[in-house]
Amino acid sequence: MSEAVLHDDHHDHKPYGIGRWLFSTNHKDIGTMYLVFALIMFFVGGAMSMVIRAELFQPGIQYVDPQFYNSMVTVHALVMIFGALMPAGVGLANWMIPMMIGAPDMALPRMNNMSFWILPFAFTLLLSTFFMQGGAPAGGWTMYPPLVLQLGDGFPYLVFAVHFLGISSIMGAINIIATVFNMRAPGMSFMRLPLFVWAWIITAFLLIAAMPVLAGGVTMLLTDKFFGTAFFDAAGGGDPVMFQHIFWFFGHPEVYILVLPSFGVVSQIIPTFSRKPLFGYTSMVYATASIAFLSFFVWAHHMFTVGMPLTGELFFMYATMSIAVPTGVKIFNWMATMWKGSMTFETPMLFAIGLLFMFSIGGFSGLMMGITPVDFQYHDTYFIVAHFHYVIVPGIIFGIIGGIYFWLPKWTGNMYDEKLGKLHFWLSTVSVNVLFFPMHFIGLAGMPRRIPDYNVQFADWNIIISLGGFVFGLSQLILVWVVIKCVRGGEKATDQVWEGAHGLEWTLPSPPPFHTFTTPPEVTDATAHS
Amino acid sequence: MSVDKLKQIALGTIAASLFFISGTALADYMNVLNLTEGVTPTSKMVYDLHMKILYIVTAIGVVVFSVMCWSIFHHRKSKGAVAAQFHHSTIAEITWTVIPVIILVIMAIPATKALIFMEQTGDAEMTLKVTGHQWKWKYDYLDEDISFVSSLSQDSNDARQMGSGIDPNTVENYLLDVDNPVVLPIKTKIRILTTAADVIHGWWVPALGWKRDAIPGFINDNWTYIEEPGVYRGNCAELCGRDHGFMPIVVNAVPKAEYAVWVEEQKAMQLAAAAGADKEWTKEELLEKGAAVYAANCAACHMAEGQGIEGLFPALNGSAIVNGPATEMAMLILNGKNMMPAFKDILNDVDIAAAMTHERNSWGNTVKDVVQPSDVKAMR
Numbered sequence: 001m002s003e004a005v006l007h008d009d010h011h012d013h014k015p016y017g018i019g020r021w022l023f024s025t026n027h028k029d030i031g032t033m034y035l036v037f038a039l040i041m042f043f044v045g046g047a048m049s050m051v052i053r054a055e056l057f058q059p060g061i062q063y064v065d066p067q068f069y070n071s072m073v074t075v076h077a078l079v080m081i082f083g084a085l086m087p088a089g090v091g092l093a094n095w096m097i098p099m100m101i102g103a104p105d106m107a108l109p110r111m112n113n114m115s116f117w118i119l120p121f122a123f124t125l126l127l128s129t130f131f132m133q134g135g136a137p138a139g140g141w142t143m144y145p146p147l148v149l150q151l152g153d154g155f156p157y158l159v160f161a162v163h164f165l166g167i168s169s170i171m172g173a174i175n176i177i178a179t180v181f182n183m184r185a186p187g188m189s190f191m192r193l194p195l196f197v198w199a200w201i202i203t204a205f206l207l208i209a210a211m212p213v214l215a216g217g218v219t220m221l222l223t224d225k226f227f228g229t230a231f232f233d234a235a236g237g238g239d240p241v242m243f244q245h246i247f248w249f250f251g252h253p254e255v256y257i258l259v260l261p262s263f264g265v266v267s268q269i270i271p272t273f274s275r276k277p278l279f280g281y282t283s284m285v286y287a288t289a290s291i292a293f294l295s296f297f298v299w300a301h302h303m304f305t306v307g308m309p310l311t312g313e314l315f316f317m318y319a320t321m322s323i324a325v326p327t328g329v330k331i332f333n334w335m336a337t338m339w340k341g342s343m344t345f346e347t348p349m350l351f352a353i354g355l356l357f358m359f360s361i362g363g364f365s366g367l368m369m370g371i372t373p374v375d376f377q378y379h380d381t382y383f384i385v386a387h388f389h390y391v392i393v394p395g396i397i398f399g400i401i402g403g404i405y406f407w408l409p410k411w412t413g414n415m416y417d418e419k420l421g422k423l424h425f426w427l428s429t430v431s432v433n434v435l436f437f438p439m440h441f442i443g444l445a446g447m448p449r450r451i452p453d454y455n456v457q458f459a460d461w462n463i464i465i466s467l468g469g470f471v472f473g474l475s476q477l478i479l480v481w482v483v484i485k486c487v488r489g490g491e492k493a494t495d496q497v498w499e500g501a502h503g504l505e506w507t508l509p510s511p512p513p514f515h516t517f518t519t520p521p522e523v524t525d526a527t528a529h530s
Numbered sequence: 531m532s533v534d535k536l537k538q539i540a541l542g543t544i545a546a547s548l549f550f551i552s553g554t555a556l557a558d559y560m561n562v563l564n565l566t567e568g569v570t571p572t573s574k575m576v577y578d579l580h581m582k583i584l585y586i587v588t589a590i591g592v593v594v595f596s597v598m599c600w601s602i603f604h605h606r607k608s609k610g611a612v613a614a615q616f617h618h619s620t621i622a623e624i625t626w627t628v629i630p631v632i633i634l635v636i637m638a639i640p641a642t643k644a645l646i647f648m649e650q651t652g653d654a655e656m657t658l659k660v661t662g663h664q665w666k667w668k669y670d671y672l673d674e675d676i677s678f679v680s681s682l683s684q685d686s687n688d689a690r691q692m693g694s695g696i697d698p699n700t701v702e703n704y705l706l707d708v709d710n711p712v713v714l715p716i717k718t719k720i721r722i723l724t725t726a727a728d729v730i731h732g733w734w735v736p737a738l739g740w741k742r743d744a745i746p747g748f749i750n751d752n753w754t755y756i757e758e759p760g761v762y763r764g765n766c767a768e769l770c771g772r773d774h775g776f777m778p779i780v781v782n783a784v785p786k787a788e789y790a791v792w793v794e795e796q797k798a799m800q801l802a803a804a805a806g807a808d809k810e811w812t813k814e815e816l817l818e819k820g821a822a823v824y825a826a827n828c829a830a831c832h833m834a835e836g837q838g839i840e841g842l843f844p845a846l847n848g849s850a851i852v853n854g855p856a857t858e859m860a861m862l863i864l865n866g867k868n869m870m871p872a873f874k875d876i877l878n879d880v881d882i883a884a885a886m887t888h889e890r891n892s893w894g895n896t897v898k899d900v901v902q903p904s905d906v907k908a909m910r
Contacts, residue, residue: 059698059705061690067772067842134868135842140769146746147729147771150869234747240730241745275607277617305732305767306743307750310649314642321634325627332626335598342613343606353602357595364587371637373644374580376740377565380732380767445562446736448765451775453690455706456699460559 014514022117025109026514027094030116032411034091035404037119039480041083044127046473048076053469059456069452070138075126077141081258082165083123085392088400089261090115090172093200096407097176099505099512100194102185102521107178115171122164129154140450142251143218145232145243149225159222166211173204173211185504187523191285194503195278198285199264202292206253206260209296214250217243241306248299256295259391260288262399263330266352268503269406270334273349274341275500280333287326287333294323304375313372320370327363331356346498347421351402354394354429362390365440380450383443389436393472394429401428401479408483409497413511414490420482427475434468566736569758569783573739575644583637590633648740651751654721658714662724662731662744662766664871665773665830669712672723676796679876681826682776683707690776706763709826711780715789716759722752728871732767735781741767756783771869773830807879807903813887816900820888823881827873828889836893843869847893856901859886860909874910879903 014020024030051072055063064072094112098105106112129136134152137143143158151158180193180201193201221243223229230236232243271278278284300308300316308316334356343349365387369375378384401424409415438461443449447458454462493510504523508516567577605611659670666681682690686705689696698704714720724733724744734741738754741764756762764779784792825834831843836852838845846852851859863882866872873882883903890897 061692065839133841144730275613279617280623283623305741313645325630328630329627338601340614341605342611364591367587368583371583371641373641373648374576377576379741441563444565448767450769453775455704457562461562
């Protein structure tokens, strides 16, 4: 093992200059680019949410025109989902999967380069619409017709941006599947894969199944607008609701595309800091797979209010409720992993535990909304805004941030500043609850979502929500500080980094050489997953 | 910083925020916490179901979070905990699969009953058709031949403009008030049909216990049975463009006798309005009416002085269309274009003629002619 590593070191000459990044075929460099890109987009999308919270700070219109407010709501979601969350997940996959399975690199390194470099172009298309006649997309990230067709010159840019993002994601997914299926080290059987790798295989299959559906949907919008088709126009024999079916057939699996990589990260972190193997590895794999499978049968719960037949409403209600079972299994397995462990609470563990608590809150409100008759009241209010932000922010994003803290010493060779990390966690956790919890209240009390102004009865809670939002937004700057500080130096990390860490990636030096595992390692039960 | 100092700061912060909350009247916060019980059998059923599920998930949350907290406090290395090495237990895994299934079935039974009850739209005594327009609601009483448009009340509309200088707190029912409320009889099974003219809207009055999308080209049927007289307010729930937040719904539920009187009044008013389209109007009459129609329907996007918003909404001041032939301008108003809604079902001939006359004679526009309601009628 160590001989192989030394051998790698010997050949460790990196390309230099801008070419190293532009033409990179190295999974580590591409992973870094994905993560940096995601971080930048996280702040772009975050800045938009700050505009939203500033406008909602008080009743009345203070800062932006309602049309621009709608653009903020729409583009905030598109940037966060396609620009921050998905690239962050792919970045972690790029960095970690080859090192976890003992592969020298990704299976398709040139495609890897292309799938990253599409992203800046796609977002240039999307964000350029702010400077066009008719403004940026303002019909919601869900792009429902006929409203989205009212968009001005920016409309084709929106459609092509979505196409490019889809192509990028599909290429990333193919790459991950090809890598894991073909490039595992000898002895690394499927049931020995770390759970992060499992989560990503399943995510990759979801991507390949779901993204083309979205691409088809937006292409139909394009032909409706410019080529006289009437897929979504009742006057021409079409149906606007059909778009919603198509969109959510992509959109619901998309939820799991976002969340499964974070679940994978948490499944690595919790055993490490509990110093105990993951509880129920097999059931974890099956639960993840069944969540992914079920995610294709629940799409219509996003659109209960369109007026479906009773049987349809009942089917989608039961199917939605059933997802609670495998999700519960995952939560219980993580709890059982912690149970009777020997826990320490470094920053990655704090973020993982934060995810456990707050993702569960999002799960509870999700279960409530799965009940069709009451969803008729919750739908399109701040209750749903609270729900999906609980799932996404202290759920998915906490998982990604936890992963960054977890692997940062491995990537840079230096320990990050633990005090700053803890400060980041506690500020984020307190402010994220101040930000999102009261949204449950105002939603139940009747405040609709996607409105720039509201009745004065909601004013008091909105002040608190906005304050929470500002603190949360500013707290994320600590992460940037921690990362920069850690890259520049710090206490040297050992190969294993964490006392309880197991798996191939922790046998490599910190930082790992530019090329790793050019000679595949031998994997046995003892050296397999944590 | 010492631990004591930290504790002091934490306590201080909590005390300060409590003071802040109590200072702005705790009651304000407590009133805005939960779903309304509403005034229909449906809304009460939905409220009961909501509370039942809320209690169940809260109980699950308390149990799960307690176990987690117990583990976090007791199984920590700093307390000398030594990690056990178990990683599997079939009994535990079966238990935490089966128990959730049982809980879900317990929830699904009342939910199914409620859903079946809500879908019984037959046997209605009257029918109200609701049509969503950007950004107002049109109501047709199908049995009575009454129809009218309901839009945001003028005082809310004035206050919600950017830089209006009007404090929303001084406006009664800010953003939840309309010029023409829907009047409905109590203790009557009413079928409510929702549809839309341009984009998808969502008709939602929380006190009735449901919301339903209004979809162009399709009609959704719903029903309600209001038990108590009162004024019930709601909003458009589905994002429908720039003024989505400014198309509220007000339902005025009255006893049956009072409703009958209102119906007669409305019929008389509609007859009088229909007569107006055929009469010859003077320029002064049209200009006076036009200014009001413009303020209520056009100024939101094209702005009070016709200057529009650069890059979003075209200016009418100096516009080629406003200064061009009346036919083209009228067709654009009647049928809409891109973000511009079609006004053919919202405004009557007199309103459109008046607004056109106002625009063609105002600001720097040079045509200065008169458009008669009969001209608009001919172009429909």
